[in-house]
Amino acid sequence: MSYPFRKIEKKWQKIWEKKNLWEAKDFSKKPKIYILDMFPYISGEGLHVGHVEGYTATDILARFYRMNGYNVLHPMGWDAFGLPTENFAIKKKKNPIDFVPKFIDRFKKQIKSLGFSYDWKREISTIDPNYYKWTQYMFLQMYEKGLIYEKEAPINFCPSCKTGLADEEVVGGKCERCGSVTEIRNLKQWHIKITAYADRLLEDLENLDWPENVKEMQKNWIGKSEGYEIDFQIENQDKKINVFTTRVDTIYGVTFLALSIDHPLALKITIPDYYENIENYIKKEILKEKTLSNKDKDITGVFTGSYAIHPLTKKKIPVWVTNYVLSEYGSGAIMGVPAHDERDYKFARKFNLEIIQVIKSTKAKNVLPYTKDGLMINSEEFNGLNNTDTKEKIGEKLILENIARKTVHYKLRDWIFSRQRYWGEPIPLIKCQNCGVVPLKEKDLPLKLPYVKKYQPTGTGESPLKNIKNWIEVTCPKCKSKAERENQTMPQWAGSCWYYLRYIDPKNRKTFADYKKLKYWLPVNWYIGGVEHAVLHLLYARFWHKFLYDIKLVPTNEPFQKLFNQGLILGPDGQKMSKSKGNVINPDDVIKEYGADTLRMYEMFLGPLEDAKPWSMESIKGIFRFLNRVWFLAKEIKKAKKDLSQEEIKELEKELNLLIYEATEGIKKLRFNVVIAKFMVFEDSLRKINEEKKKIPQEIFLTFITLLFPFAPHLSQEIWSFFNKKSFLDNQPWPTYNEKLLKQRTNFFIIQVNGKKRGILKSDKETLNEKEILTEIKKLNLYQNFIKGKKIEKIIFVKGKIINFVVK
RNA sequence: GCCCGGGUGGCGGAAUUGGUAUACGCGGCAGACUUAAAAUCUGCUGGGGUUAAUCCCUGUGUGGGUUCGAGUCCCACCCCGGGCACCA
Numbered sequence: 001m002s003y004p005f006r007k008i009e010k011k012w013q014k015i016w017e018k019k020n021l022w023e024a025k026d027f028s029k030k031p032k033i034y035i036l037d038m039f040p041y042i043s044g045e046g047l048h049v050g051h052v053e054g055y056t057a058t059d060i061l062a063r064f065y066r067m068n069g070y071n072v073l074h075p076m077g078w079d080a081f082g083l084p085t086e087n088f089a090i091k092k093k094k095n096p097i098d099f100v101p102k103f104i105d106r107f108k109k110q111i112k113s114l115g116f117s118y119d120w121k122r123e124i125s126t127i128d129p130n131y132y133k134w135t136q137y138m139f140l141q142m143y144e145k146g147l148i149y150e151k152e153a154p155i156n157f158c159p160s161c162k163t164g165l166a167d168e169e170v171v172g173g174k175c176e177r178c179g180s181v182t183e184i185r186n187l188k189q190w191h192i193k194i195t196a197y198a199d200r201l202l203e204d205l206e207n208l209d210w211p212e213n214v215k216e217m218q219k220n221w222i223g224k225s226e227g228y229e230i231d232f233q234i235e236n237q238d239k240k241i242n243v244f245t246t247r248v249d250t251i252y253g254v255t256f257l258a259l260s261i262d263h264p265l266a267l268k269i270t271i272p273d274y275y276e277n278i279e280n281y282i283k284k285e286i287l288k289e290k291t292l293s294n295k296d297k298d299i300t301g302v303f304t305g306s307y308a309i310h311p312l313t314k315k316k317i318p319v320w321v322t323n324y325v326l327s328e329y330g331s332g333a334i335m336g337v338p339a340h341d342e343r344d345y346k347f348a349r350k351f352n353l354e355i356i357q358v359i360k361s362t363k364a365k366n367v368l369p370y371t372k373d374g375l376m377i378n379s380e381e382f383n384g385l386n387n388t389d390t391k392e393k394i395g396e397k398l399i400l401e402n403i404a405r406k407t408v409h410y411k412l413r414d415w416i417f418s419r420q421r422y423w424g425e426p427i428p429l430i431k432c433q434n435c436g437v438v439p440l441k442e443k444d445l446p447l448k449l450p451y452v453k454k455y456q457p458t459g460t461g462e463s464p465l466k467n468i469k470n471w472i473e474v475t476c477p478k479c480k481s482k483a484e485r486e487n488q489t490m491p492q493w494a495g496s497c498w499y500y501l502r503y504i505d506p507k508n509r510k511t512f513a514d515y516k517k518l519k520y521w522l523p524v525n526w527y528i529g530g531v532e533h534a535v536l537h538l539l540y541a542r543f544w545h546k547f548l549y550d551i552k553l554v555p556t557n558e559p560f561q562k563l564f565n566q567g568l569i570l571g572p573d574g575q576k577m578s579k580s581k582g583n584v585i586n587p588d589d590v591i592k593e594y595g596a597d598t599l600r601m602y603e604m605f606l607g608p609l610e611d612a613k614p615w616s617m618e619s620i621k622g623i624f625r626f627l628n629r630v631w632f633l634a635k636e637i638k639k640a641k642k643d644l645s646q647e648e649i650k651e652l653e654k655e656l657n658l659l660i661y662e663a664t665e666g667i668k669k670l671r672f673n674v675v676i677a678k679f680m681v682f683e684d685s686l687r688k689i690n691e692e693k694k695k696i697p698q699e700i701f702l703t704f705i706t707l708l709f710p711f712a713p714h715l716s717q718e719i720w721s722f723f724n725k726k727s728f729l730d731n732q733p734w735p736t737y738n739e740k741l742l743k744q745r746t747n748f749f750i751i752q753v754n755g756k757k758r759g760i761l762k763s764d765k766e767t768l769n770e771k772e773i774l775t776e777i778k779k780l781n782l783y784q785n786f787i788k789g790k791k792i793e794k795i796i797f798v799k800g801k802i803i804n805f806v807v808k
Numbered sequence: 809g810c811c812c813g814g815g816u817g818g819c820g821g822a823a824u825u826g827g828u829a830u831a832c833g834c835g836g837c838a839g840a841c842u843u844a845a846a847a848u849c850u851g852c853u854g855g856g857g858u859u860a861a862u863c864c865c866u867g868u869g870u871g872g873g874u875u876c877g878a879g880u881c882c883c884a885c886c887c888c889g890g891g892c893a894c895c896a
Contacts, residue, residue: 001847213812213891220811220892227896245896258896299894329895336896342809343894411895534891605833607821611814612889619820619834625848626833662824674822677832684832750828755877757828759862796876802827806876 002624003631005595009714013112021730022062022117024073026517034073034521035062036500036560038529038537041492042080042103044088047110048577049585049603049615054528054566056600057609057670059116061526063710064667066117067734073521074117075503077124078104081132082492083161083177086423090456096423097451100127110588114596115713117730122503126495131502133446134512135494136428138544140439141551143429147193148417150437155416157185162457163420164189166491167413168221168536176536187461190418190427190488194543198222198410201542210563211610217534223411228395229331230404232257232308234269235316241265241308244330244409247337248394249387252379253358255348256336257308257319258301260327261285269319271305278302278321285323299324299347311403312380322347330409359387415540417491420463422455424489432476432483441477447485463487496537497544500524500559511553518554523561531565538563564670567612569603574614585615597712598624604672604711626680627715630708633687634719637701642694649697653741655685656700660737663707672711679708698723703735751777752804753786761803773803 035058040051062074080100089096104125111118124131142148156165160180164187169176194201202222205215227246234241241257259266261282270278281302301322308317324343325334338348339357348355361374376382382390398404418427428440428447440447450471455464466472466487476483498512504521505513538560545559570576571583578584590599602623607613644652659682666675682704686696702723709716709729717729749761761776773795777787787807796804 211812216812217891223892223895225895243896247896324894324896326895334896341896343896409895531890605820611821613820616820616834622833628848673820674832677822680832748828752827752877755827755875760828794876796827798827802877804827804876 003628003715005597005627005715008718009113009115009596012714012717013115016115016117017112019728020121021728022066022072022074022119023121024075024119025071027520028071030069030071032073032521033065033070033526034500034524035065035526036074036503036524036528037076038527038533039077039079039496039499040107041082041084042078042100042107043084044099044103046103046106047587049569049587049590050530050566050577052114052587052599053569053603053609054530055111055114055116056603057564057566057672058526058528059114059600060604060667060672060710061670062117063713063730064734066730067706067710067732069733073122073503074119075122075124076111076116076118076120077122077499077503078107078126079492079496079499080104080125080127081424081490081495083163083419083421083423086421086455087161087178089423095451095453095455097127097449113591114587114600117713122506124499124502124506126499129446129448130509132425132495134502135425135490135498136440136445136447137442137512138498138548139425139490139494140428140442140445141553142192142547143439145547145551147196147547148190149193150188150190152186152188153191153416154184154186155189156182157187158182159459161421162459164416164418166416166493168415168539169491185461187420189416190486191414192417194415194540195410195412197543197546198224198412200546201412201539204542204546204558208558208563209561211531211565214531214534214538214563214565218539221412221535221539224408225410226406226408228398228404229407230311230335230398232311232317232335234319235307235309237269237306239265239269241269241319241333242331243333243335244407245335247340247391248398248404249376249390250337250340250358251312251335251394251398252376252382253337253339253356254310254317254335255338255354255356256317258322258325258334258336258344258347259304259319260325260332261321261323262327263321263325263332265333266304266321269304269306270321274303274305278304281321288323299343299350301347301351303351311398311401318353320347320351328413329411415543417494418486418488419491420459420461421457421489422449422452422464424491425449425494426465427486427488427490429486430474430476430483431486432479432481434481435476435478435483438476438478438483444477449489463489465489493537493540497541498548500527500541501548501554515553515555522554522556522559524559526562526564527560528564528566530568534565565610567608567610569606570612570614572615572617577615590620594620594624595627595714597715598627601627601676601711605676607673609670609672623676626683627712629687630683630705631715631719633683633690634701634705634722636690637686637696637698638723642692644689644694644696648689648694649700652685652689652696652700655682656703657737657741659704660707660735661742664734664737667710676711679704679711705729706732706735749800750802752802753807755804758786773797 037055037058040047058074062072066072085096085100126132156167156170158165158175158178158180160178161175165175165182170182173181175182202219202224205218208215225246227244228248230243230245231240232243241259243257266282267278285300299322301320304319304321306319308319310317324347325332336344336347338344338353338355340359356378358376358378359374360377373387376385376387376390382394395404395406399406426447426449428445430438430440432438450468452468458464472485472487474483474485475481501513501518505517508514541559545554546557548554549557568576571581573583575581575583587599598620602620605623659678662678663675666672686701690696702720705716705719706729720729750757751759751761787805790807792805792807794806796806
């Protein structure tokens, strides 16, 4: 017979619903802590075990900090605009607005069935007009500050979703959402100047308490490189090729210039004899660009017939057009230094171009392509210098001669912000033939998304909203003539850029959140969620926040002080869970069979929170057994008669003291798997004592239950009430431990001979002198076996731990 | 190729940061309860050896090193996971 988890869980969920125990209080004098989950993206699938993992972790933290006297803000909400929902809706031939609220209800029910302690008064949803009013408002603020512009540009286009995508949404040449191979198309798109924040986004990473790999990924994405723009004069022509390099120190090694296939000067500098050849080559390569991914392409190139003049040596350098130079990075042209760059080396090899070594290392092997660091050679007056020192010197010289300029380049592009789709926040702009783009006034917000039956993507670069006449056609607010609304919508990421701010003041009608309240609650102290948002959501949100900070609407420079990525929960087969593989575990099924407390605790027990770990249908039983044992032990303890002796109580209290310490420190460090293991050990000793029909003091057992509460709240609360406790464990103070008691040494020493364990010496003394040790040791067998007859050279004695005999 | 992680029993994973390697859980084996099974509980469970007990050898990806002592520190290498990938 297992414990009645169904009854217990239902009972407490009902009571908790009414009691409002988890309300965060604005401006409370208690220390505040903001514990945030990445809110779920609403889908028809409902909650998955990955959500449960992160949400359980934050729930443990939230309950722990409440019990420690903190004013805890722990909210939940829904992210519901975006492509996946729209694609699903089209398939089902329904408008998302007709079913998304039902999906939200389902998520909410599931989350409540896990007993998570959210402050539901602060619930938000990105598709609520009262919410997206402020998303639109913030967009207009950016517009006003000149951060938003419309530009026709070659962009990533998903032919299946029929919309443009941001660079961040294209993974390995495929649509991040549907997996189709994306194309490049020229479309007029709204952009946000996230690049204006590139430096700050990069620099401020340093002060964040984030996982190193996420910081690294953002760093790579921003991709800052500092270097020089250098002009190369074309021989006999009045043209200059401008190249970007981070390695001016290798300038004496330049043996060719290489232009990207769509470099504006590529055809202009080509001499007549080579013209046709170059023209054909460029056409062919542009075609390849569209169809092949970078991996499949070989390095190719064609000589233009022109030569550039080396700015320092005045030597003639051939100019080539090649597919390995990116047009969108730097100036779309490079100086080829085959001796010290792998790609340039490959190119030079293929086309038999000259290779000049300019750096020599004393350490590295002298093979091509040569080392990147060492002493300069073949570099006129710079010979013999260290190449890093030379960088500045050559740079200065070139700048003085007006040949070069210092520049910085970023990989980060401006954020393509418009989607040619229906299910998103409408962009609050009007296009008037007379006045151009006219932004809406704040009083006209929210600009609501109209309800329509047909909203299939058009694929023409216009959104389906274009065809909704009574919505799209308006009079210009400025000149009152006929005008049109912008028909494109915002990307899925818009709403999630600032949702954590709305939780702070969700009902405010005057502004998105009161500044004083923001000042009280920000920054978010703990942010837990999956690593898949490392460069999408987390970069966008940081940028958005920094913008709001600049216009003095938020008080902090960064939104999330501490980030933690939970690891994936894999299917029982060790593979990523997916419907197609049929290895998906549904949390509802698990709750039905074992209860929410078991599910919560099992996911925490699986392994370190940050690791990917496979689900096991077998090992969940271990947690279930444990909770059952706790339940039946509680009943036993109530009945048992015989008392423990003073000594036994002291021993047990010492053990409990250690457990409090381990639980407290373990929770703070999110080492839940270890904490649970310690619970099991403690429960085991309680049960063994109880089996001798001795009475375990109630305080000791109930302290244990208090520690267990954040992990298994339903069971713990039920047991608590079972001992005639009318109070809620939520309001119970977290047990404290006695430091002095922790430091008491064990009463044995490990005896080693030459570092190998040979036995244990029991002694109540904390320290023993050499004589005492020897007298004691001689009584033991190990003395006969390992020490007798040998010369003791040294005795290493670590107080209270080990004694090591070094013998020969 | 570059940048992060990481390699510990049959499996998921512990190890107070240099001091008893394998805590805890699963699985397996044996036993108790039962007519029986399930459930539950108890004991054993890295490999090998033997004179069979307070026993020995061996063992944390591989090879070397530092140390009285290394899963932990240093050097070289191999493998796995993740991220980026013509970024000049």
